Amino acid sequence: MRQLSLGDSPIISRKLIGARYFNKGYAAAAGKLNSSFDTPRDNEGHGSHTLSTAGGNFVANASVFGFGEGTAKGGSPRARVAAYKVCWPPIAGNECFDADVMAAFDSAIHDGVDVLSLSLGGEPVGFFNDSIAIGSFHAVKRGIVVVCSAGNSGPADATASNLAPWQITVGASTMDREFPSYVVLGNKMRFKGSSLSTKTLPEKFVSLISAADAKAPNASVQDALLCQAETLDPSKVKGKILVCLRGVNARVDKGQQAALAGAVGMILANNELTGNEITADAHVLPASHINYTAGTAVFSYINSTKSPVGYITPATTLVGTKPAPFMAAFSSKGPNIIVPDILKPDITAPGVSVIAAYTGLVGPTNQDFDKRRVQFNSVSGTSMSCPHVSGIAGLLKTLYPHWSPSAIKSAIMTTATTMDNLKERILNASNVEATPFSYGAGHILPNLAMNPGLVYDLLENDYLNFLCALGYKETQVLLFSEKPYKCPKPISLANFNYPSITVSNLSDSITVTRTVKNVGSPGTYTAYVNQPTGVSVFVKPKRLKFKKVGEEKTFSVTLKIKETGAAKDYVFGKLEWSDNQHHVRSPIVVKAS
Structure with a gap:
């Protein structure tokens, strides 16, 4: 059983409100549980904090001991919310058991949720052994957006978790408020x-x-x-x-x-x-x-x-601080150790000193010695940045109820920024320019995500083909497909329609294809490229003309190592499609073999 970090998993829905608990997997390891475990009550603060960040309603005069006073609200403040408690006091390092996680996914899907926010995760494993990856796949194919924390194991490289492409994986950065x-x-x-x-x-x-x-x-x-x-x-x-x-x-x-x-x-x-x-x-x-x-x-x-x-x-309390955002040192980073050709994290959002609701059962330090009690607390972690994105996904789901989870993910990613409020590149905690391995596509910009212009869409069969491209056996694919699925041949991971382009083993040149769907007004988009060091990038065609909403266009991107300055380590660039109103940006990540 995999170790998962402690926390409840909040959801956003237009249909229900409530809370459930799941502890049969935990009981199988812990033995018979007393009645104190038969409750979804949050007794350590994590679930209250993340749920209120995702969907808390407007509350005036919120503060932590008078600091940061103002009106608090979640990302989707008019949403109905529910909590699915799957984590319990640790047993041999394990807090959240796979059986309980899977049971919670089943209930959330049955309950008809719109967004699942998972501020939990563990050491990355193959997707067929990953309860969060399996559960989130079944949620996504039913139209549910699944948002996950990247983890708090930074600043070392290759530390990110929740690496499946159908999940929105979130890193943590600062905001322009300090104490x-x-x-x-x-x-x-x-x-x-x-x-x-x-x-x-x-x-x-x-x-x-x-x-x-x-x-x-x-x-x-x-x-x-x-x-x-x-x-x-x-x-x-x-x-x-x-x-x-x-x-x-x-x-x-x-x-x-x-x-x-x-x-x-x-x-x-x-x-x-x-x-x-x-x-x-x-x-x-x-x-x-x-x-x-x-x-x-x-x-x-x-x-x-x-x-x-x-x-x-x-x-x-000080607001309007600069530079902001910058990446939190604790925020887990890429590259993706399960599938190096999928960039993770996907996005970054505020995750440092976030003020949100808290349980009254423990003090603000969450330590036994602390007898103080608060209604709101300041907490840091990718657990806190994840529900920021979940709340925004909830708003997008309300605006565009027929968009697929991947379209919502694309809108969030392609409208993000890699610049701080000084108009400089986002830095990491060591004052060094951060890379997509820290922030994915960039820092989330909710207002721009409402009008992305173009989206990169993916459906169930695309994800099943992705698993086929990884070499998964039919029995392994069956965990996701629920019925026998025949893998097409040949199949290439390079053409997986992800909103970022990553090539982790470029020997000479490669051509990848992508398809974009117009979700805005008619217009002509032109490609602009910021080439990674030592790599030539060619886009064909260079212009895409859209006449109506829903129209799709396919283009190719050829990446070729230059004779000099070859990319011996990871290098980074950007592809942008623009009609002068929309700017649809995708990170390019390349490493030469």
Whole structure:
């Protein structure tokens, strides 16, 4: 049984409202369950947060302890919603069992849902062994849009999960709202951090101490630096601001360990991998989360001064921040390790410090020590970005009830942007230009998705042919087709009508075909290409003239390695079809063999 991350799966529907739970698969491993398991109640916050992000109604004066105050609403605020609870306390690392996931899919399909939002996933496996891939296939072929999280295993490459082409797979990026809390040092250096701490310190200098210098006698320096449990010496920490390094244990747990050791405040510094990604957490003591560069400067100051001092300013809410968005360091990345010629993730959406509804059964840090309760909480993860896309898919389903799930997916992907609000390329958390392996087609733009102009459509047989192209046996295809399906021969994955073009093993040249359907006004579209480094791209024909809605046109794209500058590693480009009103963009991803 595959390990899946914890969370309920919300749906959007025009027909129903309610909640169900599925635990028979879990019970088979855990043994007889008591009656406390026979409920869909959310007792840890994840399901409430994701469901309200997808379809929560308008709520005035929403905030987290007064921060980020405003009117909250989900992506489809007038939708009917339901939750299908499939995840439970871990058993040997397993939380969400395949049998329960499949049962939930069956119920959702039977209930007549329009959109399924799945903020859960596990290690990628072949689609015929993947409960989410199988369940989502059966949903999609019945017209249900399925949106999934890419995972939180970044910033390493090849970490994305939920890799099936019939799913919309979502990465996480920031938004233009921050909760700044400044760290001020005795040498007059000042660094912007982030926090939702309700407790504050006077803006006067107090002693600073690195957690490495505060280690308990039997603890290692590295464990103490991470502020793990029972690694800190209270006699060294008491009355000081403790500086902890991000990693291993939860950010909010580090704050709790600092408080238990007697610290009056905490500075949480990023490691090199997490770079500039800082997160607003409702810490139990005054705290500020700073980026890697600032953290390096703070540690350097402490190590170069006999009596280092500093203070932390109270958190505030700031909107319109720049640059935004940029990719979250935790957001899982491509390439796709199951099918390298399908780009994943497909899209990115806000997933950092997202404010949404929360359960009243746990505190905002989700830790046992936290006795506070909130109606709304700020949470980060691709679990949070996924329902943003689900909500938008719900709106598109309302606007265009007869569009296929792949048409809705295409509209979302081809209208996305790869630029931030400074009109520069979207960066990653290390201030390096991000690639489609981080953001897919780009950051979602809901208003443009309503009017995409052209869409790349795919139907059930296209997906079955895709499985055939992977070499799946008839018995494996039967898991998806429900009845015997004869694979056509020959068949090429290169011509799969996906809204992105990926060639992971280009030896000399290849020609791929795509078909676009006009869903806008009549017009003539011209092809524009941004060529990947070392690769020539030729589009034929270069113009497509559409006379009516629903008309389809096929074109070919030839990718050829140049004699010099061959693509030895992945390189990236873009194909855009434009009639000067619509801009239909597809990423091009190439690696030479």
